[in-house]
Amino acid sequence: MxxxxxxxxxxxxxxxxxxxxxxxxxxxxxxxxxxxxxxxxxxxxxxxxxxxxxxxxxxxxxxxxxxxxxxxxxxxxxxxxxxxxxxxxxxxxxxxxxxxxxxxxxxxxxxxxxxxxxxxxxxxxxxxxxxxxxxxxxxxxxxxxxxxxxxxxxxxxxxxxxxxxxxxxxxxxxxxxxxxxxxxxxxxxxxxxxxxxxxxxxxxxxxxxxxxxxxxxxPPAADAREKRWRMWMVGLGGAGSLALVSWMAIWVGSLVARRRVREMRKEADEGQVLDVMWIGGRKIPVAGLTRTVPVL
CATH class of the missing domain: 2.60.220.50 (Chondroitinase Ac; Chain A, domain 3)
Known part of the structure; x- marks a missing residue:
């Protein structure tokens, strides 16, 4: 065969x-x-x-x-x-x-x-x-x-x-x-x-x-899908709100901290013996205006 x-x-x-x-x-x-x-x-x-x-x-x-x-x-x-x-x-x-x-x-x-x-x-x-x-x-x-x-x-x-x-x-x-x-x-x-x-x-x-x-x-496929979708939306909404509040708190805290640091630096600079003057964003020491009287 x-x-x-x-x-x-x-x-x-x-x-x-x-x-x-x-x-x-x-x-x-x-x-x-x-x-x-x-x-x-x-x-x-x-x-x-x-x-x-x-x-x-x-x-x-x-x-x-x-x-x-x-x-x-x-x-x-x-x-x-x-x-x-x-x-x-x-x-x-x-x-x-x-x-x-x-x-x-x-x-x-x-x-x-x-x-x-x-x-x-x-x-x-x-x-x-x-x-x-x-x-x-x-x-x-x-x-x-x-x-x-x-x-x-x-x-x-x-x-x-x-x-x-x-x-x-x-x-x-x-x-x-x-x-x-x-x-x-x-x-x-x-x-x-x-x-x-x-x-x-x-x-x-x-x-x-x-x-x-x-x-x-x-099987209630549509009802189950809708229920799961609502649960997901609630969970995502809660997580998103928590993240937004946390970010806002960190941002406000950062602004407050920066402002406090600037105030402390300004107080320290102005508390020196010599007077200071700010010109164009720079700090320059300035002497007093009274001159010593000459003795003949």
Whole structure:
């Protein structure tokens, strides 16, 4: 078998086995590993801040995946827009990395149901494709050794635009994790969900609207930002006032001290035996006006 055919056969075998493992085990670990592997292989280190499509072969062509290599400084200052995810400025990666590789994917209808229907709590149904966001260290190591990164948000939350194929009066954002983990993240609003970091997300709802539980309120991001902003303004105002008062006190004290020194010097100069006279800003000693009477 020729080398190129051998490589093609091995690649097709890998994707076929991954596809079987995904469907038979109902676990997204192999799928995410495949997306990650192809994203690193298609990455061009000379291009940053540019979204590129992640090629997937075999039976995974229905999965839509894209990636972007972005500088950490740019990520902090401007954020990023990648497929369904809007990442605002002010995001810090938990581990230092000069560049961050962001990967997003959309599993589509069939694959989402096959992987995550069993994870959804009883009474809920998955009504949207599952989309995901991954973040890795964009250094020079091989893709198998790349560190997975988490985020710390200092500003707004990450916005996810999830395409739904079924409209319900009330629906909820859900996060899917490892080992069948499932949690509600709050009510879905206009096809958008909010999150604090990478993961897999979808929209769920109940069959009967009357049976829907009370929705968890979305995180008060705006209120929290406004509160933090007020606290910062109060702190800065107090510090600025204290600095201004201190500077004024030092300036007035300096003026008083200089004036006192000038008065002391003037008193010392005028207290000498000879009279003095100030001419043009200079001190000149002057003798008395009475002359000695000559004796014949």
């Amino acid at each position: 020729k080398p190129n055919r051998r490589h093609s056969f091995a690649s097709q075998t890998f994707f076929f086995i991954s596809f079987l493992l995904v469907f038979c085990l109902g676990n997204d670990k192999f799928l995410i590993s495949t997306i990650k592997k192809n994203a690193f292989e298609a990455m061009d280190v000379s291009l940053t801040d540019v979204e590129y499509k992640v090629p997937l072969q075999g039976n995974l062509t229905s999965v839509q995946a894209s990636a972007m290599l972005i500088r950490n400084r740019t990520f902090w200052l401007k954020g990023a827009n990648l497929s369904s995810f809007h990442l605002p400025p002010g995001i810090i990666s938990n581990s230092f990395s000069r560049r961050v590789l962001l990967i997003s994917y959309n599993l589509g209808h069939n694959l989402s149901n096959s992987l995550y229907t069993s994870s959804v709590e009883s009474g809920f149904s998955l009504i949207s494709p599952v989309v995901g966001l991954l973040a890795y260290d964009g250094g020079d190591a091989t893709h198998s050794n790349r560190r997975e990164l988490g985020f710390t948000l200092t500003g707004e939350l990450i916005v996810i635009k999830i395409p739904a194929w079924e409209n319900r009066a009330v629906s909820y954002c859900a996060r899917f994790g490892k080992r069948g983990y499932f949690s509600l993240e709050g009510e879905e609003l206009n096809g958008c969900c909010l999150t604090k970091g990478p993961g897999s997300f979808g929209v769920v709802a109940k069959g009967l609207i009357g049976e829907l539980p009370a929705a968890a309120p979305p």
